[in-house]
Amino acid sequence: MSSLWGSSRKDDDNNNNNDAEDADSSVRESQDYSRVANEHTRLLPNRVESTRYLSPDDPAVSPYNLWSVRIVRWITIFLTLVTFVWWILQLVGQFVTPPGFHTRGSGFFAFSYASITLANLLFSLVFFAIPSKSMRILSIVMGAFLLIQAVLLLAVEKTRHEEGWVGMVSVLWAFVIAVWVLATDRLVLWGKHEEEERLTGRAETRRSLGEWTAVFVSSLAMIVLTVALFLTACTLILRALDAGLAPPGTRYWVDGDKYLVHVYCHGNQTDSKGTKLPTVLLEAGEGTVEDGLWHFADDAVNHGSINRYCFVDRPGFGWRHRAVPLSAGMAVEAASEALARAGEEGPWVLLSAGIGSVYSRIFSSRNGEQVKGLLMIDPLHEDLLYRVGAPGRGFFLWLRGILSPLGLDRIPGALFKGRNKEDRVWGQSAYQTGKFVFAKLQENLVADTLTKRDVSSSGAIQYKDTPLTVISSGEEMRRDDAWEDAQRDLTGLTHNLKHWDIVKEAPHEVWTTLEGRDTIEKRLKQMVYA
Incomplete structure (x- = not known):
């Protein structure tokens, strides 16, 4: 009789232990779910610890989860502010020459390079998290045109003399920024794939309608900048040819x-x-x-x-x-x-x-x-x-x-x-x-x-x-x-x-x-x- 009673007591203890373990498991699952779903984890997506994959459309899936991407974005913002100050100086120089900024040419070429550089950085920031192949190709083309123009300005004595250090700095800065935008776009693409594989299980190849619109607008803007640089290069070639005309006096x-x-x-x-x-x-x-x-x-x-x-x-x-x-x-x-x-x-x-x-x-x-x-x-x-x-x-x-x-x-x-x-x-x-x-x-x-x-x-x-x-x-x-x-x-x-x-x-x-x-x-x- 005592043996039966003892066996029944052990069974009750086991059942109670199982119920406690089930309750603890439910609490842990509830806590895990809360860590995934609440607003704090939405705002800090890099802290997601759930073993379950997220939807590709989830806001938590973002290249901004990576510190390298965030730092590069802040550097791009800093470069934009520097370029904006340079652009303002070029604009003012068309009416009143700031000390040390005197040029013997028109000054319009330096202003055009500053404008193109500023536009390039602004478009890069607006569409920072949406990298595209077209942006990278157009950045390469822009960099090539800017390199050609830098060579033309440096090689031809008359244009080098007229544009002065202001023109040289403007075109070289535009070239450096074109390379920076290209490298930035490539880094963001890598970060996007990294986070998609970590949080969704695979790199997303599809784009939403909003992303396609952003790619179209950014590509169109880069095409306009590239055409402007092509025309500027042609004008510089004409200036190089005209430099060979000696004055009569x-x-x-x-x-x-x-x-x-x-x-x-x-x-x-x-x-x-x-x-x-x-x-x-x-x-x-x-x-x-x-x-x-x-x-x-x-x-x-x-x-x-x-x-x-x-x-x-x-x-x-x-x-x-x-x-x-x-x-x-x-x-x-x-x-x-x-x-x-x-x-x-x-x-x-x-x-x-x-x-x-x-x-x-x-x-x-x-x-x-x-x-x-x-x-x-x-x-x-x-x-x-x-x-x-x-x-x-x-x-x-x-x-x-x-x-x-x-x-x-x-x-x-x-x-x-x-x-x-x-x-x-x-x-x-x-x-x-x-x-x-x-x-x-x-x-x-x-x-x-x-x-x-x-x-x-x-x-x-x-x-x-x-x-x-x-x-x-x-x-x-x-x-x-x-x-x-x-x-x-x-x-x-x-x-x-x-x-x-x-x-x-x-x-x-x-x-x-x-x-x-x-x-x-x-x-x-x-x-x-x-």
């Missing part, structure tokens, strides 16, 4: 050797009797001297109307470097210094057109004894400088400038229109170059302030007995009443007005018509041989 360092100024003179200072005659100093209008008055002056020498002429390229025009800031008075000071270094002392007869007359008036007022005549072709009045300095015009010039490295007009011109080196450096396509656009932008920024002050104050010291001739465009005067009033007012610039000719059928560039050329040459001859 000599370039001189001015303003403390900050930049070079191109001076060209042609003809004899004395006539057949040994009499010294004034040299005609040309000043271009809205374009370069070489594309307008140069050929006219050559013809005048051949016809015997003048004996000699000189011209000095304005900053950013022809073979001259850019200058920042740039008012008309500053440009005249640089031109005077360059002429002095060239050994040119005058006397002068000043021949100017359009806005170039503003520069000639300032030169005349500061060199009055050496100026023997002032001939202005459809000149711009200082009261109309607000048109040159209009904000809308300035914004359009800036937009043209930042797009100029793409060569959207230069490349088709070279491929389909037969534009050559001369066209691009000083001819009909010179307005497409970044230096030219930058010069016009600087002209716009100070036209109604510094330049207007310079030309207005020059009137107070202008020699009133200087012979003056004004030749106006009939078309411009009929079209614009304010222009007609301005032409009439300029005839009173000195007390020695010789002639005011109105060429009725001539446009603003009066010398482009036969009647205009004849009139200008006749009046010029009268001044030189007076």
Whole structure:
């Protein structure tokens, strides 16, 4: 009886132990499940300890579980901030040059590289956790284009000289970032596969609709950047070809050797009797001297109307470097210094057109004894400088400038229109170059302030007995009443007005018509041989 009782007691103890073990097992399973499912494990997916595999769509399946991926992302954010600061400096440098950031070129190439680099990093951050093969391929292509452009900038002396250290740093930094983005994408891909195998049992090859959309957008953005780099490379090739075009004159360092100024003179200072005659100093209008008055002056020498002429390229025009800031008075000071270094002392007869007359008036007022005549072709009045300095015009010039490295007009011109080196450096396509656009932008920024002050104050010291001739465009005067009033007012610039000719059928560039050329040459001859 006792034996039966003891056996029954042992059975009860075993049952109680089994029930306790089942309860403990249920608690442990509940605790395990809570560790998998609660919000803390969602926020810290790298601490998942469940032996059960997760769904591939579970937020816990992420490459961010790996510290290496997180660190690389933070480094990418830091590089983006550094690039953003560099981009801001390049943007500011198009208006006011920060100390140490002076370049002799346009500065638009350095800004374009900074923009491309910043865009590359931003797209890399936005789509950081969604690596794609297309991104890696396009990063390789971008890196190749940037390497080619770095070689072009370093190998060609003129472009290296113009872009300076700012351009070099910009293109090399863009290349380094392209390599970084490529390596980052490859690391994230590895981390994604690692976490998918650990948490889901296999690397996921499928993509959700959202992921496909992200891949499409990122690939499209990288294609745009790659095309931009391809066009920039083509523009740099054109610049390398144009660098082989030697200037007809000599370039001189001015303003403390900050930049070079191109001076060209042609003809004899004395006539057949040994009499010294004034040299005609040309000043271009809205374009370069070489594309307008140069050929006219050559013809005048051949016809015997003048004996000699000189011209000095304005900053950013022809073979001259850019200058920042740039008012008309500053440009005249640089031109005077360059002429002095060239050994040119005058006397002068000043021949100017359009806005170039503003520069000639300032030169005349500061060199009055050496100026023997002032001939202005459809000149711009200082009261109309607000048109040159209009904000809308300035914004359009800036937009043209930042797009100029793409060569959207230069490349088709070279491929389909037969534009050559001369066209691009000083001819009909010179307005497409970044230096030219930058010069016009600087002209716009100070036209109604510094330049207007310079030309207005020059009137107070202008020699009133200087012979003056004004030749106006009939078309411009009929079209614009304010222009007609301005032409009439300029005839009173000195007390020695010789002639005011109105060429009725001539446009603003009066010398482009036969009647205009004849009139200008006749009046010029009268001044030189007076």
